[in-house]
Amino acid sequence: xxxxxxxxxxxxxxxxxxxxxxxxxxxxxxxxxxxxxxxxxxxxxxxxxxxxxxxxxxxxxxxxxxxxxxxxxxxxxxxxxxxxxxxxxxxxxxxxxxxxxxxxxxxxxxxxxxxxxxxxxxxxxxxxxxxxxxxxxxxxxxxxxxxxxxxxxxxxxxxxxxxxxxxxxxxxxxxxxxxxxxxxxxxxxxxxxxxxxxxxxxxxxxxxxxxxxxxxxxxxxxxxxxxxxxxxxxxxxxxxxxxxxxxxxxxxxxxxxxxxxxxxxxxxxxxxxxxxxxxxxxxxxxxxxxxxx
Ligand SMILES: [Zn+2]
Numbered sequence: 001x002x003x004x005x006x007x008x009x010x011x012x013x014x015x016x017x018x019x020x021x022x023x024x025x026x027x028x029x030x031x032x033x034x035x036x037x038x039x040x041x042x043x044x045x046x047x048x049x050x051x052x053x054x055x056x057x058x059x060x061x062x063x064x065x066x067x068x069x070x071x072x073x074x075x076x077x078x079x080x081x082x083x084x085x086x087x088x089x090x091x092x093x094x095x096x097x098x099x100x101x102x103x104x105x106x107x108x109x110x111x112x113x114x115x116x117x118x119x120x121x122x123x124x125x126x127x128x129x130x131x132x133x134x135x136x137x138x139x140x141x142x143x144x145x146x147x148x149x150x151x152x153x154x155x156x157x158x159x160x161x162x163x164x165x166x167x168x169x170x171x172x173x174x175x176x177x178x179x180x181x182x183x184x185x186x187x188x189x190x191x192x193x194x195x196x197x198x199x200x201x202x203x204x205x206x207x208x209x210x211x212x213x214x215x216x217x218x219x220x221x222x223x224x225x226x227x228x229x230x231x232x233x234x235x236x237x238x239x240x241x242x243x244x245x246x247x248x249x250x251x252x253x254x255x256x257x258x259x260x261x262x263x264x265x266x267x268x269x270x271x272x273x274x275x276x277x278x279x280x281x282x283x284x285x286x287x288x289x290x291x292x293x
Contacts, residue, residue, distance in 0.1 A: 010097030011090060013266030014289035015259075018206025020069050020185055021289070023098050024259065024267040027062040027079030027118070028088035034058060036155075037219070038237055039229040045222060052221040060219060063267040064091050064115065065212050065259055066100065067203055069185050073100070074107045076201055076212050077261055078127070081117030083162070091118050092127065103129045107183060110135040111214030112195040113143040113163035114233075115261060119170070126169045133167065136190065136197030137176035142235070143195070156233050191216060191247060193240025194231070200247070210268075212259040216247045217280075220263055224248065224271070224278040248278040257283065 011026025034042035034057050046056040067074040079091030095102065105128045110116060113135055121127050135143075142148050144167070149160035167174050179188045179199070189200040191213060200213040217223040218231055227245045234240040251258050252273040258280075259268045268283035 078118030139197030
């Protein structure tokens with residue numbers, strides 16, 4: 001009897017932009033009921049996902065991104081850590097497989113404070129011994145506010161507790177930004193709606209531009225076709241949908257490469273616009289980690 005080999009290759013993928021290297025780090029995936037979607041009924045969502053050869057109820061890929069510049073080692077988002085079940089929490093292992101020790105991370109940028117559990121180890125201590133942590137000021141005010149937590153819809157409440165618990169041990173190493181340059185070659189781009197201070201981070205190097213757009217889509221095969229579809233966790237669903245459409249339109253028009261926390265791994269894609277809908281076109285896998293054209 002032969003032994004079946006079932007373990008995948010480590011979930012990291014490097015994309016090189018001159019002297020900047022951006023590495024996608026897979027954290028796993030979360031299967032969710034269709035009821036987490038807003039703006040579409042479960043049968044409508046299932047029909048689209050079936051047509052796209054995806055599971056008929058949403059499966060949400062989770063990624064983080066490592067950005068290495070000549071000056072800094074930056075992690076963008078921190079994955080789900082150890083508190084969101086066995087199908088996620090692989091980011092730390094994939095960071096290790098990619099050759100990095102958490103102590104080497106200088107700065108963790110948060111697109112919004114719900115990919116934060118990975119800031120903590122299983123025993124609740126800081127996973128990144130030296131890193132500063134940064135999020136948009138509007139999200140810090142929102143997620144760290146008792147009043148906002150009390151007002152939040154029931155399914156969103158755990159996120160508030162999670163964000164506070166994950167940031168507390170970092171104390172004064174946590175600071176906020178308002179958009180603009182946050183590190184050499186990295187700019188925060190406010191993309192509000194999913195949360196008040198939800199941000200993307202634009203990385204520019206060697207004449208290339210990459211927008212790591214956070215949670216612009218959670219179920220890309222569905223939301224590219226139907227950008228009005230959101231998540232019940234969206235803080236402002238109307239603004240989230242408008243931001244999603246605007247980000248998809250801008251990426252298609254500028255032909256800018258995007259990377260997403262919930263784009264299918266390895267999480268880099270271009271966007272095409274077709275009659276009011278969009279398509280994400282995965283970046284061609286390259287053994288050199290380089291992007292041509
Ligand atoms: Zn997310």
